[in-house]
Amino acid sequence: MSASRPAAPLPAFVPALGWALTLLVLLQFTGRTTWMLVPPAVLALAGFLPLPVAPGFFFACLPVCLLLETTGGGPEEWFDALLGAPVRRGSLGEASLLDLQADELVSVLLWLAIGLCWISGFRELAHLSMLKSDPFPGPSGRGGPSPLPRSMPSAGGRGWAAIEMLALGAGILVVIIFETAFLGEQAGYSALLRVRLASLGGGFLLIFLGVRTVTSYLHWNAMPVLEAGLVAQEAAWREGTVELGALNRWLTWMRVGTRRRAERRWRILSRGRTKP
Amino acid sequence: MLTTRGWWWLFHASWTAGLGLLLRLEGISFLGFMGLAWLLASWVRLRLCCAGFPAVVSMTREVADRGGAVRMLRAGRRVVVKVRLRHRGRLGWPLVRLEDRVPDDGAWNGAPGWWPGVEGALPAGGELAAQWPLDFPLPGVARFEGLRLTVADSLGLVASVMFLRDGTEYPVLPAGAAGDGDGTGVKRANLMPPPGGHRHRKPGGSAEILDIRDYRIGDSPRWIAWKQSARRDRVLVKEFENEVPVRCQVIIDATTPVRRWQPGGSAFCRLSMAAAEILEVCDELRDPVGMIITSEVEASVERPNRGGRHSLRMLQRLARESSVPADQPPVDEDPWPLFEPAAKLAMEIYPELYGSPDLLPGWNRLLIGPGRPGFSRHGGWTGWIFRHRGYVWLAPPAILVAAYAMASPWLCMAATWSGPILWAIIRTITAHHTLRFRERKRLASVLAARQGGDPALVDAMLEDDTLLATRLRAFLAEHRRDRFLPMPPPPPLTTFSRARAERLARAVRAAVARARDPECHFLLTDSSGLPARLDVLVSAARLVRARRHQLVVILDEGPERAGVSQLVEAMARLRVPVILTRTGLAKGEVSKLITSVRRMSGRSS
Numbered sequence: 001m002s003a004s005r006p007a008a009p010l011p012a013f014v015p016a017l018g019w020a021l022t023l024l025v026l027l028q029f030t031g032r033t034t035w036m037l038v039p040p041a042v043l044a045l046a047g048f049l050p051l052p053v054a055p056g057f058f059f060a061c062l063p064v065c066l067l068l069e070t071t072g073g074g075p076e077e078w079f080d081a082l083l084g085a086p087v088r089r090g091s092l093g094e095a096s097l098l099d100l101q102a103d104e105l106v107s108v109l110l111w112l113a114i115g116l117c118w119i120s121g122f123r124e125l126a127h128l129s130m131l132k133s134d135p136f137p138g139p140s141g142r143g144g145p146s147p148l149p150r151s152m153p154s155a156g157g158r159g160w161a162a163i164e165m166l167a168l169g170a171g172i173l174v175v176i177i178f179e180t181a182f183l184g185e186q187a188g189y190s191a192l193l194r195v196r197l198a199s200l201g202g203g204f205l206l207i208f209l210g211v212r213t214v215t216s217y218l219h220w221n222a223m224p225v226l227e228a229g230l231v232a233q234e235a236a237w238r239e240g241t242v243e244l245g246a247l248n249r250w251l252t253w254m255r256v257g258t259r260r261r262a263e264r265r266w267r268i269l270s271r272g273r274t275k276p
Numbered sequence: 277m278l279t280t281r282g283w284w285w286l287f288h289a290s291w292t293a294g295l296g297l298l299l300r301l302e303g304i305s306f307l308g309f310m311g312l313a314w315l316l317a318s319w320v321r322l323r324l325c326c327a328g329f330p331a332v333v334s335m336t337r338e339v340a341d342r343g344g345a346v347r348m349l350r351a352g353r354r355v356v357v358k359v360r361l362r363h364r365g366r367l368g369w370p371l372v373r374l375e376d377r378v379p380d381d382g383a384w385n386g387a388p389g390w391w392p393g394v395e396g397a398l399p400a401g402g403e404l405a406a407q408w409p410l411d412f413p414l415p416g417v418a419r420f421e422g423l424r425l426t427v428a429d430s431l432g433l434v435a436s437v438m439f440l441r442d443g444t445e446y447p448v449l450p451a452g453a454a455g456d457g458d459g460t461g462v463k464r465a466n467l468m469p470p471p472g473g474h475r476h477r478k479p480g481g482s483a484e485i486l487d488i489r490d491y492r493i494g495d496s497p498r499w500i501a502w503k504q505s506a507r508r509d510r511v512l513v514k515e516f517e518n519e520v521p522v523r524c525q526v527i528i529d530a531t532t533p534v535r536r537w538q539p540g541g542s543a544f545c546r547l548s549m550a551a552a553e554i555l556e557v558c559d560e561l562r563d564p565v566g567m568i569i570t571s572e573v574e575a576s577v578e579r580p581n582r583g584g585r586h587s588l589r590m591l592q593r594l595a596r597e598s599s600v601p602a603d604q605p606p607v608d609e610d611p612w613p614l615f616e617p618a619a620k621l622a623m624e625i626y627p628e629l630y631g632s633p634d635l636l637p638g639w640n641r642l643l644i645g646p647g648r649p650g651f652s653r654h655g656g657w658t659g660w661i662f663r664h665r666g667y668v669w670l671a672p673p674a675i676l677v678a679a680y681a682m683a684s685p686w687l688c689m690a691a692t693w694s695g696p697i698l699w700a701i702i703r704t705i706t707a708h709h710t711l712r713f714r715e716r717k718r719l720a721s722v723l724a725a726r727q728g729g730d731p732a733l734v735d736a737m738l739e740d741d742t743l744l745a746t747r748l749r750a751f752l753a754e755h756r757r758d759r760f761l762p763m764p765p766p767p768p769l770t771t772f773s774r775a776r777a778e779r780l781a782r783a784v785r786a787a788v789a790r791a792r793d794p795e796c797h798f799l800l801t802d803s804s805g806l807p808a809r810l811d812v813l814v815s816a817a818r819l820v821r822a823r824r825h826q827l828v829v830i831l832d833e834g835p836e837r838a839g840v841s842q843l844v845e846a847m848a849r850l851r852v853p854v855i856l857t858r859t860g861l862a863k864g865e866v867s868k869l870i871t872s873v874r875r876m877s878g879r880s881s
Contacts, residue, residue, distance in 0.1 A: 214324075226441070
């Protein structure tokens with residue numbers, strides 16, 4: 001009797017897709033708008049996540065979608081209201097397909113998918129290249145590759161990364177769409193460019209300062225004694241450097257003067273004179 | 277901080293976004309924005325992961341040899357250092373390089389420039405362990421400063437370098453010839469007295485004949501072996517085995533020239549290895565042994581005693597003294613050449629302090645004063661201008677007064693521009709002094725923080741070149757980096773003081789004064805400035821021999837050999853053997869010497 005062949009592991013998203021399709025059919029009977037398609041879509045996406053985490057997303061978004069269902073308008077109506085333009089895209093073959101049409105849903109989704117693929121591809125490449133090249137910064141003067149034994153982390157966590165990328169892309173797209181809608185058709189490209197750069201710099205500063213504030217507060221609580229002493233010393237130095245500087249200047253002049261007098265006396269004595 | 281690939285990604289994403297904005301392609305610019313946002317998200321994620329450091333991690337360290345964990349090391353014996361890092365926070369570290377700083381004077385047979393460690397992921401609640409072999413060829417103190425942790429995101433785009441301070445110290449005991457083996461003790465002879473027997477408290481020969489030799493002047497007629505003399509027709513005497521314990525006093529010179537570091541270790545390290553061999557031999561022979569360590573400021577005395585605990589205490593004392601660097605006398609010198617090695621060392625040990633941007637003196641002080649002239653005689657004429665840059669702002673009112681006195685509208689107009697123009701010229705000329713001053717402020721802050729955080733000390737080091745240079749040299753010497761300084765050490769003195777020899781002679785006199793016969797003294801010193809000290813050492817040896825004690829001089833032969841032959845000749849006239857350690861102590865050489873000295877001690881008394 002031949003040994004039984006081990007079964008190939010079933011991809012995690014296959015059962016999730018089955019459940020999603022089932023729920024899709026079921027929820028179509030319960031809801032009137034497209035909002036009720038979101039929970040099975042979330043479940044399908046959550047199939048890429050670890051099993052203990054995936055149902056949480058579904059159960060979190062289900063009441064939200066039910067609440068939105070009560071508004072009577074589906075996502076397409078929300079997009080229509082937000083963009084102020086027809087949602088449906090007329091023709092896919094136009095040259096304008098190359099560019100991001102902020103008022104057309106298909107273009108937006110297309111570029112979002114391109115962005116996701118771009119970042120994902122870079123992510124996979126970075127993982128592969130990490131095996132061959134040293135990703136860590138280090139002090140100069142180190143020659144050759146790292147001699148340290150390395151247990152590289154697996155390239156897992158794709159599900160979390162996908163959600164993060166999706167959130168980032170969606171956030172950027174919302175900002176782009178809002179800025180375009182806010183400026184209107186009559187505004188020139190220079191105004192749009194100024195708004196783009198301002199939002200880029202302002203957003204970076206806002207996030208940077210916010211994160212630094214939070215992490216600095218955490219670091220302040222966990223600061224070692226030596227570093228805390230340095231902080232106190234710096235504060236005291238900045239407060240009293242003028243007065244201390246003036247005092248030290250006199251003291252140092254005194255020390256230097258004493259030393260110079262001693263040197264002069266020694267020179268005179270070494271020349272053989274008995275009195276300086 | 278961004279890694280190399282992070283910089284490339286930033287360049288790529290910025291280029292893409294800029295190209296899209298320039299060509300009015302919103303989709304392309306969207307891709308660039310998304311790349312930048314991905315980089316920013318990686319930075320945010322890493323900052324949140326590392327927040328709360330060092331409270332979010334804990335480390336354990338274990339130093340073990342073949343027999344298991346140890347609390348003390350032996351010079352020349354290999355140990356294995358095991359480090360375990362445990363994460364106690366909520367957010368794990370996706371990728372971390374753990375590097376353990378090799379203790380000063382320790383040796384790790386790895387790639388040059390690298391520290392031993394391991395790389396890998398450290399999830400929340402997880403552990404990361406590394407182990408590496410450590411050799412310590414010299415006695416001293418092995419101080420493990422801590423771990424350098426380089427935490428990167430999972431793609432290696434951003435990284436953060438942190439230092440987890442440890443500060444665990446292990447004494448590295450000097451090992452004599454007995455310690456050069458494989459570490460397992462071999463019992464060579466049963467020297468324990470038989471049950472019920474005790475060693476004599478007072479000198480005298482035993483009944484056991486050890487040897488027969490020719491008669492020498494001074495031998496007692498009672499020792500003549502009459503029958504053998506008659507048989508061989510010459511006078512022979514019997515030599516008896518000595519069962520009297522010989523008290524040994526090890527007198528070690530610990531003055532500054534002995535402690536000064538040289539390639540291959542200081543003279544004190546070699547002398548302490550020789551002293552350890554003496555201690556081991558005396559311990560094996562069950563002789564009481566004491567130790568006197570004399571330096572410029574004090575002389576510590578360990579009274580002669582026997583037993584393992586006493587020997588261990590003396591070995592620990594030797595290890596502690598071996599780790600003390602030589603005193604750095606204040607030298608009026610330009611501290612600028614010391615900045616680079618000191619900054620490199622500070623970045624290794626105190627990266628969170630030295631790398632802190634809060635230590636910079638502030639642009640208001642650098643640009644417009646107030647004038648901090650300092651008292652540096654170095655820096656040339658540009659340094660003089662930099663020190664007096666605060667007086668630039670006296671130029672406009674002076675020109676204004678001159679304009680008023682001369683009633684010149686041109687001067688009146690020039691007064692408004694003279695200040696900024698002069699300021700710009702001076703800033704351009706003295707740009708390198710600005711950078712030096714910023715570096716000086718960083719180093720002064722770190723050095724002052726190590727000594728308790730005194731802000732006045734920061735100011736003093738900013739003002740006084742000699743003080744800063746002295747502290748920098750002490751900082752480098754403490755971590756054994758003074759041997760790699762870019763500038764040569766101060767030239768040696770051309771005249772040598774006899775004060776060192778006087779201190780050593782005083783220690784010898786103290787040992788003789790409290791001696792109980794029979795006694796053997798071991799005098800350990802180096803050969804620097806020996807001609808100036810020769811007569812003092814010889815007179816001390818003469819005093820010892822006058823009390824009919826034995827003396828052995830162990831000399832660390834330095835690069836200058838002047839006076840060594842004279843010392844050997846002078847000591848030979850007093851029947852005092854001299855051993856040179858630089859040529860290498862042969863295994864068992866000291867033990868043979870001690871045995872012969874014991875024999876002489878028993879005979880001569």
